[in-house]
Amino acid sequence: MLVIGEVHTGLLQNSGEISESTCRQVLGLMAGESVRVSRRPIVHALSPERLTGVDCALPAASRSRIRGVGTVVSRCAVTGGRVAQGSSYVRVVRSETDRRLPWSHYLSRPGVVEVLGKAKAADLAEGFTGDPAPGCLDLGAVSGRFLDLVQASPLLDRRAPFKIPRTSLRWVAETGEPSIRFTLHTEQERTLRLTHPGPFTPAVVDLCEDLATHDWLLTSLLVIVERARIGATPGAQAVARLAPAIDHLMHLWMPAARVEEWLTPFWESLERRPGFTRQWRSLVDRVRDQVAMNTLALLSATAEAGRR
Template identity: 30%
Template sequence: MTGAVIGEIHTGLVQHSGPVPQRWLSGLPRSGAAGVVTQRFAEVFGGGSPATVRSLITAGGRLAQGSVLRPAGAREQTPGGPFPTDVELARLAARALDLAQARSPGDRRPPTRAARSRVRWVLLPGAGDDVLTCGGGADGGTITLVTAGEQAELIPFFEYAALHHWLLTTVRAAWDRADAGLVDRRRVVARLAPLADQLLCRWEPGGLAEPALARWRHLDRMAGLTVQWTACAALIRDQIALAALGWSPIDGALGEASRGRPAGSWRA
């Protein structure tokens, strides 16, 4: 790689009540650890720099991504400088995600509400496994990653990080909306069950080849991603387990399944 590269990745749910059929996925070309490519196309910016744009179906057919990259300009190649805000990159990434969602088969009935997430990144010339910075965007929903290395080796890392950023953001938001401890547990479980059924199994922190895997491990340690995920997943599974026992968060007692037994207490 002779110069810096910048990119943006948008991630969202496939618009289907379950994963897209495996027979459909099996007919598409695979692309590294991240998933399956559904479409490739290129556009040219006003300055003449080509952008590479990809639409992906990933996470076993459950998620879609729009991934775009282009050569960085001179001002965008300064280490430690402000991250470039590229409206055109964002537009192309959103379009690529739209394409992945539109072309994948589905009933257009996703199992849960989930916003799209955005990851922006800069890949600088050079090497070094620990050359990695991470920060949150001004809108609170975008993260930025800056590292150095070879493009072909590290694009899978960026797409993988974007996938896990979406998973963590979505599951935490769903937990917050579930109002555990405030409403009847059956309502809580009805909101959380789709996450347990289709998303909790998608956290795969070791699914990359080197050197992308080393960069992911560094990011995971730095931001505590797997620690946060494990805690949130445990909360969701606990709610489902307590519901199976008939434990009510409203009156502090076991429900119909254990009526007549001594009442217990419940604490959030």
């Protein structure tokens, strides 16, 4: 019917970026399963997947009661040794019966939630990206706990260079005529509606996680630039407040780095409107200009002092 998921993204709670080998330990969430690491064009580490059992109402825009039973797939990721994610999703399918089956039935279909009774995909898609009622399937809570697992790792020193809220991206993917809709809600909440050609594959999840990473980077850089109060505070002070962005964020922008080729057109269309990279570049330029101007001011002050 459709696939729904939620990604939570935050700053890894460590003073500096962590090495690939530390990533492997932090993300080793399951004995006997290795962490998958790719190094090009940016180090990206992905934990083994784990399942969570659910039996509850699914969010429906019509508020009709739709019961789903099955398992949620979750995993954690660390990008550039700096950005941490907890990500969960389920494939929603119709059940062949309208009663709950033995648990082992659902375990043999990992990541599938079966709907008991009638449901319309559009109703669920609207409900999930709208305002889900309490008591409905809460993928955000599951993802949040997986992100907690990473952040609470004893290998992290919890001395992050700046404080920043997590963001959440709730997504719905369906098969059909290609389209993508990215919506900002509150400061930390985003939704994504994606219609892709052909059947669902986990590559769609990679795309959503990649978008979430970059949206978080952009959101965080905006916050840091706002906190610096460029123009309202002395140059040196503003530059000092911009420093964490330079040290920890600015090299992480790698849009569509891990997106399969057939899905890159979705990224490209978001680059045209709203233009993620355009906004990122302009912010990065602003930060660099501030640093350059401040350096010039310092240099001329030093020269002045030398002449005297």
